[in-house]
Structure formats: C-alpha cells, structure tokens
Amino acid sequence: MLHYPHxxxxxxxxxxxxxxxxxxxxxxCAALVAAPGWADSGSPAPTIDPPTIVPAPPGVYPDKAxxxxxxxxxxxxxxxxICPCEGGGGLAWIVQQKNSFRNFDFQNGPNESNPxxxxxxxxYLNNASISKVQSQMGMFLPCQTTGVCAAPxxxxxxxxxxxxxxxxxxxxxxxSACTPAADLHQRIYAPSGRFYSTNWGYxxxxxxxxxxxxxxxxxxxxxxxxxxxxCQDGVVALAYTGxxxxxxxxxxxxxxxxxxxxxxxxxxxxxTATEALVN
Amino acid sequence: MVCALVAPATAAARDHPxxxxxxxGLQKVVLVPHKAPDGRFSFAQSNRFTFSLPRGTRQxxxxxxxxxxxxxxxxAPDTGSGVVDVSASSDSRSxxxxxxxxxxxxxxxxxxxxxxxxxxxxxTRSVVGxxxxxxxxxxxxxxxxxxxxxxxxxxVEAFGQARLTRIVVYPDSGISKSSQGPGTLRLHxxxxxxxxxxxxxxxHVTMNVTDPQARPVRAVTAGLSYDxxxxxxxxPPPLIQLPVVSRSHPYxxxxxxxxxxxxxxxxxxGAQSVNASPEAxxxxxxxxxxxxxxxxxxxxxxxxxxxxxxxxxxxxxRTGARS
Numbered sequence: 059m060l061h062y063p064h065x066x067x068x069x070x071x072x073x074x075x076x077x078x079x080x081x082x083x084x085x086x087c088a089a090l091v092a093a094p095g096w097a098d099s100g101s102p103a104p105t106i107d108p109p110t111i112v113p114a115p116p117g118v119y120p121d122k123a124x125x126x127x128x129x130x131x132x133x134x135x136x137x138x139x140i141c142p143c144e145g146g147g148g149l150a151w152i153v154q155q156k157n158s159f160r161n162f163d164f165q166n167g168p169n170e171s172n173p174x175x176x177x178x179x180x181x182y183l184n185n186a187s188i189s190k191v192q193s194q195m196g197m198f199l200p201c202q203t204t205g206v207c208a209a210p211x212x213x214x215x216x217x218x219x220x221x222x223x224x225x226x227x228x229x230x231x232x233x234s235a236c237t238p239a240a241d242l243h244q245r246i247y248a249p250s251g252r253f254y255s256t257n258w259g260y261x262x263x264x265x266x267x268x269x270x271x272x273x274x275x276x277x278x279x280x281x282x283x284x285x286x287x288x289c290q291d292g293v294v295a296l297a298y299t300g301x302x303x304x305x306x307x308x309x310x311x312x313x314x315x316x317x318x319x320x321x322x323x324x325x326x327x328x329x330t331a332t333e334a335l336v337n
Numbered sequence: 338m339v340c341a342l343v344a345p346a347t348a349a350a351r352d353h354p355x356x357x358x359x360x361x362g363l364q365k366v367v368l369v370p371h372k373a374p375d376g377r378f379s380f381a382q383s384n385r386f387t388f389s390l391p392r393g394t395r396q397x398x399x400x401x402x403x404x405x406x407x408x409x410x411x412x413a414p415d416t417g418s419g420v421v422d423v424s425a426s427s428d429s430r431s432x433x434x435x436x437x438x439x440x441x442x443x444x445x446x447x448x449x450x451x452x453x454x455x456x457x458x459x460x461t462r463s464v465v466g467x468x469x470x471x472x473x474x475x476x477x478x479x480x481x482x483x484x485x486x487x488x489x490x491x492x493v494e495a496f497g498q499a500r501l502t503r504i505v506v507y508p509d510s511g512i513s514k515s516s517q518g519p520g521t522l523r524l525h526x527x528x529x530x531x532x533x534x535x536x537x538x539x540x541h542v543t544m545n546v547t548d549p550q551a552r553p554v555r556a557v558t559a560g561l562s563y564d565x566x567x568x569x570x571x572x573p574p575p576l577i578q579l580p581v582v583s584r585s586h587p588y589x590x591x592x593x594x595x596x597x598x599x600x601x602x603x604x605x606x607g608a609q610s611v612n613a614s615p616e617a618x619x620x621x622x623x624x625x626x627x628x629x630x631x632x633x634x635x636x637x638x639x640x641x642x643x644x645x646x647x648x649x650x651x652x653x654x655r656t657g658a659r660s
Binding site: 221 | 373374375377378380382396397420422424426429430431432434436451453454455459461475476477478479480492494496497519521558562576607609611612613614640641643644645646647648649650651652653654655656657
C-alpha cells in the first residue's frame with residue numbers, strides 16, 4: 059500500500075490557493091461594481107415625455123417665459139436684478155432665423171450666473187466680420203489689443219449649450235485711463251468671425267458704452283449716447299467700401315433700461331439697436 | 338497648391354446654373370487690392386456683372402439660389418501676418434464671405450481659412466505656402482435675389498500686415514438655383530427610467546438628431562451639458578463633432594449618467610450648427626437612494642472586505658500546510 063506523507067499538506071495548499079483565488083475574484087467583482095458603467099437595474103418606468111424640438115421662429119424670447127417658447131432656457135436668472143430693465147425688457151434670447159444670441163453680454167467669464175455687462179445695441183450686417191469691423195472702425199476706435207482696451211467680456215450665442223460662448227473683440231477710442239473726457243468703447247461678438255443668416259447676411263453684434271475717468275472713480279455706460287456716437291463714426295469709417303450706419307435703424311432687442319448710475323455702472327439704453335451696413 | 342475648402346457639395350450636382358463668369362464671357366476676374374486712404378486696410382472691388390432674373394423671382398420656397406465662389410489667392414512675398422476677406426455679392430448683398438488668416442514666422446507663410454454658411458456650416462483648413470485655390474457655396478441672402486436686373490460683384494480686403502499680390506476669381510463662379518433649401522436639424526430626446534430618480538441610479542438619455550430636408554447639415558456639434566455635482570457621465574465625451582447630419586445619416590446616441598445628488602437638476606441636450614440649434618431640457622426629480630440598505634454604496638465595500646478576508650484566510654491555510 060502506497061503512503062503519501064504530504065497528502066494532507068498538499069490538500070491544504072490547494073485549498074489555500076483556491077480560497078485566495080476566490081478572494082481575488084471577489085475583489086475584482088467589487089472593483090467592477092464600483093467602476094463607471096455599472097448600472098443598477100432600476101425599475102422600468104415610462105419614458106420621460108419626449109420633446110421634439112422645432113426651430114424657434116425669429117423673435118425675442120424672454121427668460122420669464124420659461125418653458126413656453128422654443129428657445130427659452132430654464133432656471134432663474136438672478137443677474138437681471140442688477141439691470142434696471144424697463145418697458146418689458148430684460149435678459150432674453152434673440153432668435154434671428156436659425157441663429158440666437160443674448161441681448162446682453164456678461165462679465166467675468168462664460169457663465170450666465172455672472173453679472174450682465176451691457177446691452178447689445180449694434181448690428182453690423184451684410185458683409186461684416188470681426189476683422190473687417192475692427193479694421194474699418196479702427197479709424198475712430200483704434201485701441202483694440204492693449205491694456206484696458208482689450209478687457210474681455212462674453213456673449214452666450216447658442217441657446218442650448220453651455221459651451222456656445224464667444225469672447226469679445228474690442229474697439230476703443232483711447233488707452234488713457236483716468237481721461238477727463240468720455241472714452242468710447244465697443245465690444246463686438248460672433249462665433250467663427252461672423253454669423254450668417256439669409257436676411258442679415260454676414261453679421262456681428264456689439265455692445266457700446268463710454269468710459270469716463272476709468273480706473274479713477276469715474277463711471278462706465280450711457281450706452282445709448284455711445285451707440286449714437288459710434289454710429290456717427292461709422293458713417294465715415296464704413297463709407298470707403300460703400301457702407302453706412304443708421305442710428306436706431308436696427309431691430310428691437312428688448313433690452314431697454316432706465317437711465318440710472320448703479321455704483322459706476324451707468325445704465326442707459328432704449329432697446330432698439332443701430333444697424334451698420336458693411337460692404 | 339489647390340485646395341477645396343470642403344468637399345464639393347453633392348447638392349451642387351443637382352443645381353442648375355443661372356449665371357457664371359464663363360456665361361458672361363469672362364475668363365477670370367483679377368483683383369489687386371490697394372491701400373485705403375488712411376492706410377488701415379487694402380481693398381479691391383470688381384466691376385458689376387449684370388444678369389437678369391425672371392418676373393416673380395425670389396429667394397426661398399421652391400427655388401433656392403446658391404452663390405458659388407471659386408478663387409485663387411496669391412500672397413505677396415513680403416507679407417506679414419494679417420487677415421484677408423474675399424466675398425461675393427449680388428446687388429451689394431453679400432452671400433459668400435471666406436476669411437483667410439496669414440501667419441508669418443521668419444520665411445514660413447502659413448495660410449488658414451474659414452467660412453460660415455448654410456451649405457458647409459463652419460469649415461476651417463490650413464496650408465503652408467503663398468498660394469491657395471478655394472471653392473465655396475452658400476445659400477444666398479434674400480435681398481440678393483430679385484426679379485429683373487441684378488449684378489454680381491467680387492471684393493477683397495486685407496487687414497493688418499497682410500499683403501496680397503492678387504486674387505483671381507475663376508469663371509465657374511456665379512449663381513445657381515436648386516429646389517433644395519438649407520438643411521435643418523430636428524432633435525428628439527427621451528430619457529429612462531423616468532422623471533423620478535434616486536441617487537445611484539443610471540439615467541439613460543437618448544438623443545436623435547435628424548435633418549428632414551434634402552440638403553445635409555454640415556459641421557454639427559451635438560451633445561449635452563449637465564451639472565457635474567448632480568450627474569456623472571459614464572460614457573464620455575459629452576460633446577461630439579459631426580461632419581454631417583442628413584436624411585441618410587441621422588445621429589443617435591445614448592448618454593448614461595449616474596445620479597449623484599438629490600434635487601431637481603437639469604440636463605440640456607442639443608445640437609449646434611449654422612443652420613439650426615435645437616435644444617431640449619430634462620429636469621428629473623432626484624430623491625435619496627432606496628430606504629434601507631444602499632446597495633450602490635455598500636456592495637463594493639462589502640466585496641473588498643470579503644475578498645481581503647478570503648485572501649488572508651487562503652494564506653493562513655497555505656502557511657499551516659507548510660509548517
């Protein structure tokens with residue numbers, strides 16, 4: 059009869075390895091369960107009502123009409139409170155054929171919870187691009203890339219997406235801070251250098267204001283007066299290529315404000331944009 | 338160097354020519370920009386080339402007019418960096434505007450160009466060299482199409498330190514008409530398991546982007562945005578660039594989001610293009626995980642503890658066998 063003195067030890071080793079392997083397997087399962095991709099089954103329930111989105115017709119879509127008009131965005135917009143908006147105006151989406159943009163630009167960064175900066179009050183249209191407008195209007199607003207002239211603001215142009223933001227291109231009369239005279243400043247916006255629609259052609263949008271004794275306790279704003287002054291400049295600057303400017307000749311953008319200086323932010327806008335024809 | 342801005346649109350083959358430089362008896366149109374009086378930019382405009390459209394003509398409805406722009410750019414050897422805009426208009430209304438950026442580092446000249454329009458969306462390309470040939474089409478503006486006499490015109494402007502030798506507009510440039518209007522996007526969104534969720538569950542959001550029109554939509558960005566404290570996307574990326582969405586190439590995707598926090602978070606699902614930007618917002622109600630044992634939290638921890646215990650026990654058994 060054969061005798062195996064180590065049989066018991068062998069069995070224990072095999073058992074030990076089996077238990078160890080089982081432990082490794084359990085650990086692996088635990089890791090898989092914890093990893094992204096694991097789905098608990100959840101109880102089957104009806105699908106959330108499927109919205110079918112129809113492109114919004116042109117118009118103004120105030121946020122207070124949340125959930126009603128196509129193109130509105132849900133969620134409270136608290137920064138409207140700092141704008142003394144009047145005449146039914148306020149932060150809104152402007153839907154221009156298939157394009158959309160906000161009727162105010164935003165300070166500090168691409169986020170709708172940031173404070174509003176200035177109302178959109180200028181539309182350069184027909185054959186406009188950011189580069190072209192900067193170059194032609196540079197006759198009167200030459201400071202475009204230096205210091206406070208280049209201080210950026212932000213435009214939200216795509217209704218649906220938090221990602222659809224564009225940073226301003228700037229045009230300013232003078233670099234001089236603390237200047238005792240008012241200093242014209244316009245910011246222009248468009249994704250990819252220009253928007254396109256079949257009624258406005260290639261266009262960019264702009265916000266306009268004065269800076270008075272900037273950085274020296276002065277104020278910024280009076281958009282309506284600044285809009286008129288830039289348009290007067292535009293009559294000359296755009297004429298060489300056959301362009302023109304029509305003060306308040308553009309669309310109503312529902313962003314009229316009271317004339318009110320709130321901590322140096324001097325609101326003044328009638329809610330109707332200026333049309334600048336660029337060739 | 339010959340480059341098409343984008344692949345020629347398939348729809349172009351179904352377009353019918355209305356007017357072209359060749360039909361007007363022109364071999365080419367050459368534009369040599371000159372400095373504006375104050376020297377801020379250079380500018381050149383072609384003659385006006387007249388053509389007639391029949392009574393009742395208008396842009397849209399059953400007939401869509403398309404601008405075709407085919408041109409070559411030759412940059413001057415002494416150019417600096419700057420921007421060049423080349424455009425085609427009818428009746429002084431621009432329907433095609435291509436923008437080139439010239440970058441110069443030492444003797445290397447880099448040309449990049451982009452366009453925005455309703456046929457090719459937004460497109461950007463680049464090349465190293467002083468010459469490039471570009472081709473583009475776009476759905477024309479409403480005011481650029483009218484019955485009776487119209488005129489076609491080309492224009493170039495150079496900004497910054499850009500210097501051009503010349504622009505040549507080729508004879509196939511002109512206007513065609515088509516029964517196909519611009520493409521558009523429709524969005525259909527659904528979400529499972531339902532509007533009421535618990536922390537730890539997975540929300541499956543399905544988006545379908547389609548183009549009901551015959552002409553495709555190009556350069557589409559589609560995806561979703563969400564509060565990262567409320568959800569974790571399990572199958573990123575949240576955004577994707579689609580070269581084309583058409584009847585034959587709709588886009589469908591299911592996003593899996595793990596619910597992280599209690600509340601009424603929102604998820605915005607949408608698509609972005611020059612042609613259309615539909616969106617939908619989903620606002621589920623999220624409650625705490627199931628009362629009692631929270632499997633999603635404790636199962637991995639229990640697994641780790643059990644696995645570790647088994648490994649230690651296995652080692653002890655083997656150690657006992659050796660001694």
